[in-house]
Amino acid sequence: MSNLSYTFRFKEQHNLLLVPAVIAFLERNEVPVKSQENEVTLPEHHVPEVVNFFEDHLELEHIVFKTEQTDWSPLSNLSGFLEMGWIDEIILQERVECHFQPIVRSDGALFGYELLARFTDSEGNPIFPNEAFAAAKSRGRLYALDRMCRMAAVRHAARLDRVKAFINFIPTSIYSPEFCLRSTMQLASKLNVDPQQLVFEVVETEQVDDVQHLKNILTYYKEKGFMYALDDVGEGFSTLELLKGIEPHYMKLDRQFVTDVHADANKQRVANAFLQQARKMGTIPLAEGIETKEEYDWLKAAGYVLFQGYYIGRPQAEPASQDALNF
DSSP states (O other): OOOOEEEEEEOSHHHHHTHHHHHHHHHHTTOOOEEETTEEEEEGGGHHHHHHHHHHHSOGGGEEEEETTSOOEEGGGHHHHHHTTHHHHHHHTTOEEEEEEEEEETTSOEEEEEEEEEEEOTTSOEEOHHHHHHHHHHHTOHHHHHHHHHHHHHHHHTTOOSSEEEEEEOGGGOSOHHHHTHHHHHHHHHTTOOGGGEEEEESOGGGOOOHHHHHHHHHHHHHTTOEEEEEEEOSSHHHHHHHTTOOOSEEEEOGGGTTTGGGOHHHHHHHHHHHHHHHHHTOEEEEOOOOSHHHHHHHHHHTOOEEESTTTOOOBSSOOOGGGOOO
16 A cells, blocks of 8 residues: 555646646645656645646646556546545555355355455444445555455454355456465465465456456466355356366356246256356356245255355354354
8 A cells, every 4th residue: 555646637738838837836835746748746635735726727628637556537537536535544454354154065064154354434334345345446456455355354264163264356456466465375374274274266257357367366376275266157158268277166156046046947047057067167066145945945956065145144243153054
């Protein structure tokens, strides 16, 4: 994590003629600024004041901005970008805990847990994970947030005894497996966590664009002795392409095909095709998002091996014991 710097690029003749005046204004107000042709770069905490100057003197529709970790955006997006700054505090103060959601075998025995990140604001109020990750993506902080969650999950996994810990990660946040994942591997080793206990789970499998990059990450995990899973696997073209050359230890059926599967012939077709594909690959199939006994009974009868969802057990701050499972 570092303090963000913003670069503003000016377009059209009116704005370009006033670039010297912009630089003079910044220097006069002792704002540390770097300038190059039609661009100026300055620290984030000076941005609101500088934008006020822009509003008085420049044509705003011909100004774009970016940070070191984001692409160019129109100036109209700046206020929303600045409002997402709260995610920086979440990361810097490591305000994250993990909740344990149980995963069971077909005989009902506890197999492991998925470790799910939970965030809080400065007053201890919960922040929804989708809000946190959306803010991090907007601010270019996705790697930092994803790393924080992975490290927290490894620490929580160290509390478990001889059961699997499924840990989510976002492939697009990892630009170099050897560099980005080193600290995660070192922490697992320091805490004496058996690599075979950890299952690193690809988030949003269906949305993976750079398949080769994902393969490089999974190869790195495999070389280090860890297991991995593909999440939200469905029936789309991207999934079929992704599975070529990848041998995941576990595959999770997309929950949209789990909901009411017992009463929907099309979902049953997809669930069965998924099961056949998993068997063909030697991969363990896992059905997640199970909320009713009817869904569970159908999937179990179909041949699924592992099960997860509210019907099995909700995420809790403490790992549920075998006796506490509510199905």
